[in-house]
Amino acid sequence: MNRFTDTFSEPLHCDAVKPAVYCQCVSQKQRRVTLRDIADETGLSLAAVSYAMRGLQLPLETRQRVQEVADRLGYQADPIARALASGRTGYVGVLCGSLGDLWQQGIAAALGRGLLQASRQALIVDASNDPALEASLAAQLVDQRVDALICLPIDPAAEHWRQVAERTVLVSIGDALPGVSTAAEVVFDNEATVSSALEQLARLGHRNIAVLTPATIATPDRPAEVVVHRLAAELGIRATLHTSPYELDGAHAVAREILAGADPPTAFFCLADSMAYGVYAATRELGLRVPEDLSVLGYDDNPVSGLLTPPLSSYRWPIELLVSSVVERTVRAIDEGKHSRRKVLVPIAQPRQSVGPPKSR
Amino acid sequence: MNRFTDTFSEPLHCDAVKPAVYCQCVSQKQRRVTLRDIADETGLSLAAVSYAMRGLQLPLETRQRVQEVADRLGYQADPIARALASGRTGYVGVLCGSLGDLWQQGIAAALGRGLLQASRQALIVDASNDPALEASLAAQLVDQRVDALICLPIDPAAEHWRQVAERTVLVSIGDALPGVSTAAEVVFDNEATVSSALEQLARLGHRNIAVLTPATIATPDRPAEVVVHRLAAELGIRATLHTSPYELDGAHAVAREILAGADPPTAFFCLADSMAYGVYAATRELGLRVPEDLSVLGYDDNPVSGLLTPPLSSYRWPIELLVSSVVERTVRAIDEGKHSRRKVLVPIAQPRQSVGPPKSR
DNA sequence: AAGAAGTCGTGAACCGCTTCACTGATACGT
DNA sequence: ACGTATCAGTGAAGCGGTTCACGACTTCTT
Structure with missing residues (x-):
């Protein structure tokens, strides 16, 4: 019965009684087409249309008929109502x-x-x-x-x-x-990456490598340390693990400190490209050349990493x-x-x- | 009455009749606390609780009482239901x-x-x-x-x-x-930017400037061209407008072509930093130095622009x-x-x- | 004291869809 | 011919809120 008043009151309302309101109607965001409309149009029940629209239960012929009417009316299921009903x-x-x-x-x-x-x-x-x-x-x-x-x-x-x-x-x-x-x-598999990176650098002759890892929340075990030390031992090289902020600036400071320290490393492996950028910044500051004076290896392969001077070697995810x-x-x-x-x-x-x-x- | 069966059938169901089902109940995602629960708890009507939760109509005392119960029960309004009801x-x-x-x-x-x-x-x-x-x-x-x-x-x-x-x-x-x-x-206000950029470059002595603008969908009028030419005329310099893809690679190709052409510009203004990266790539390829041989000005100020060699001058949005x-x-x-x-x-x-x-x- | 004007709160309709339990009708097996 | 499946479809009860119209009870006017 609600539909009755809906359908009949509007034109009456607008054309005959108060045209002013009609304008409002027009300017309003238009009413959605609902399942009810399709049900009325096809003469089916609400439930039947609901099933049909989802390709359930009903014979193909009925489903097609419903679909056709839905298309003609421009029906779009209301995701909110659907969510509420279906969970x-x-x-x-x-x-x-x-x-x-x-x-x-x-x-x-x-x-x-x-x-x-x-x-x-x-x-x-x-x-x-x-x-x-x-x-x-x-x-x-x-x-x-x-x-x-x-x-x-x-x-x-x-x-x-x-x-x-x-x-x-x-x-x-x-x-x-x-x-x-x-x-x-x-x-x-960060372990695989660390392993690959250290191996690669060791093969080139590096014997003292700094690994920069993002400062994360303290976890019960710190696997990174264990992994790095084990791998270094296996390769017969020295690898030190340093935590550093993810961001360029933070990594810059950390790298500067490491490079200024005693026995500076000949290579950095950074567990994020952004940290490698920080290392680049530090090298520029200290007048070091990459890769002649220092090798830098990143992790992430940001689209911009290829643009740096020199382009940054990195690892990327598929x-x-x-x-x-x-x-x-x-x-x-x-x-x-x-x-x-x-x-x-x-x-x-x-x-x-x-x-x-x-x-x- | 639904609530009645709800409340009573479950323990019966689970403890006495089929305990197997009880396990399912437990492992299921727990039932939400609804307005109904609060209404029952406070003895108020659903509507009253609804108003109270939104701080409407009711006296402060009632609202507080409702709020308290809601907190105790850990009530969280369901945004889906709210959306459906309120539109x-x-x-x-x-x-x-x-x-x-x-x-x-x-x-x-x-x-x-x-x-x-x-x-x-x-x-x-x-x-x-x-x-x-x-x-x-x-x-x-x-x-x-x-x-x-x-x-x-x-x-x-x-x-x-x-x-x-x-x-x-x-x-x-x-x-x-x-x-x-x-x-x-x-x-x-891209016009203001173009104006500022050209002015800046002209002041430094540049007389032949290339403006790189992203290839956009054809619009009825192309204001960029008009603007650039007018500004160039005002400043008494030459500025040519080139469309280029947003992306580094595309811009690289365009820049290479421009620089290899007759009477190459002494400065580029790129309407996106990513295009400036392409220009950088072209300069590296051609052995040109920035800014000695070519000035480059970007637009966007990506966080990485400061990392390039040399750091890219740009414009940024607030x-x-x-x-x-x-x-x-x-x-x-x-x-x-x-x-x-x-x-x-x-x-x-x-x-x-x-x-x-x-x-x- | 009687009506007007608030307060505080209630019942019920509604939003648009899903889903369960069920009905008639038709087809099937024997 | 009779009971049983299967098929096509229906009615109504939700989902969890919002909102409107209205009622009972106070308080304020005059």
């Missing part, structure tokens, strides 16, 4: 630990595209490297009823991940979340592979509740001109 | 013409943060420089019921903006959308100002339906070391 929003949260980092921007953008193709909408959110903010944003996204949350965690060991996993599908990129029941994990497998696993976890096995990604070397043999002393 | 989703679409460009990434990330502060969720979407995709994504966002759409348009003159504006609040950044009733526009005013205007348009006047933003010069006087010939 699935179609939203997937993408919580980036630090979207300031270019590699995260790249992944986030690619995830946005990939999810869109899988008919989901990404909600990209940035924790700006603040663990407390990360926790609160995660909770906020869960409250927003995302179907899944994909994270590039700042602190994989943080408590909040466990709570998120209890409330939604949780997928982690980069690091595994220890003790959390994630639906999928695509992790970076982003398309990463994103497609994350999206696929996430969607499967949402739709079928199936958890996937952990997937380990090995980076691809991108040699350029910032690495060479050490100066003979 | 406002709290989502704001951010449609970036080409999120590959760093300046757009910066703005998008900042908008995400700013909107979050205004308790809205940004839906960031990338048209990858494809006008057709831009149109379809815009429609998709509108169908998703965003409260507003903020765009960084590829083609401001495109037809689809008009349709979007009819269906939602439309805000444009960068360019004005001719003939479209936008709720707000924060536009870049991003915080841009974002805060866009967010403010957008929110006002959503909440109060008020359209704002166009705001024009003038970029800030960021001088570094890529500009100098021309070599005396």
Whole structure:
């Protein structure tokens, strides 16, 4: 009966009684076409149309008839109503630990595209490297009823991940979340990278290498140290591990200090390109040439790394592979509740001109 | 009565009849706390609680009582239900013409943060420089019921903006959308930048300047050409306008051609830093030094521009100002339906070391 | 004292879709 | 010919809020 008044009152209202209101009607955002409209038009019930639009149950002929009317009327399902009714929003949260980092921007953008193709909408959110903010944003996204949350965690060991996993599908990129029941994990094999980098440098003759790793939240164990020392021992070289901020400026200061110290290294391996930029800045300041006086190796392969003088050798992630497998696993976890096995990604070397043999002393 | 069965059937079900099902109950994502729960707890009606939670109508004492219970129960309003009922989703679409460009990434990330502060969720979407995709994504966002759409348009003159504006609040950044009733526009005064750049270069003695502008969709009028020529005439210098792709590689090729041509310019003004990188690449290839042999001036001030050799002089946008005013205007348009006047933003010069006087010939 | 004008709060409709339980009708097996 | 499946489709109950119209109870006017 509501529809009755709807349908009949409007033209009456507008043409005959008060034309002034008619203008309002026109200027208003137009009314949506709803399932009701299609139901009325086809003479079917609301439920039948709902099923038909989703290709369920009904015979092909009916589905086609409904589809046709829907097209003619320009029907677009209201995702909000659908979400409320079905319990699935179609939203997937993408919580980036630090979207300031270019590699995260790249992944986030690619995830946005990939999810869109899988008919989901990404909600990209940035924790700006603040663990407390990360926790609160995660909770906020869960409250927003995302179907899944994909994270590039700042602190994989943080408590909040466990709570998120209890409330939604949780997928982690980069690091595994220890003790959390994630639906999928695509992790970076940093150990393989460190190994490859040190080996490469050792082969060129470097015997004293500085490894710069981003200052992360303290974790129970610090695997990086162990790994670096073991590998160095195996290669018979010296490798020192230094923590440094992700950002250029911070890394610049750290690098300057290292280079000014006693027995400076002949090569840097930086676990982020942005830190390698900082090393470049330090070399410029100290009048050192890359790679003659100092070899520098990055990690991320930012698009600009190829532009520096000299172009920075680096490692890059197979982003398309990463994103497609994350999206696929996430969607499967949402739709079928199936958890996937952990997937380990090995980076691809991108040699350029910032690495060479050490100066003979 | 539904609540009755809810409350009573579950323990019965689980403990007595089939314990197996109970486990399922436990492992399930826990049930949300709803307004109903608070209503039951306080003895108030649903409507009263709804009002109270939003600080409406009711006396302070009641509101506090409700708030207290809500806190105790850990109530979080369901944004989906709220959206369906109120017609406002709290989502704001951010449609970036080409999120590959760093300046757009910066703005998008900042908008995400700013909107979050205004308790809205940004839906960031990338048209990858494809006008057709831009149109379809815009429609998709509108169908998703965003409260507003903020765009960084590829083609401001495109037809689809008009349709979007009819269906939602439309805000444009960068360019004005001719003939479209936008709720707000924060536009870049590119003319001022070009003028400033040419003046600066002319003052240093440059008499032959190449201006590189991104290849955009053909618009009815090409104001850039007119502007450049007028300004050049005023300054008594020669300035040639070249279109080039946004990306490094494309710009590289264009710059190489220009520099290899007859009567090459002594300075480049690039309307995007990424294009300036291409010019740098061309100079390296041709053995030219910056700024001694060629001055280069960029536009955007990417974070990496300061890292090049030599650091690139550029212009940057006051991003915080841009974002805060866009967010403010957008929110006002959503909440109060008020359209704002166009705001024009003038970029800030960021001088570094890529500009100098021309070599005396 | 009687009506007017608030306060505080309630019941019910509604947003647009999904989904469950169920009905009639037709086809099937024997 | 009779009971049983299967098919095509329906009615109504949600989902979790918002909002409108209205009622009971105080308080203020005059």
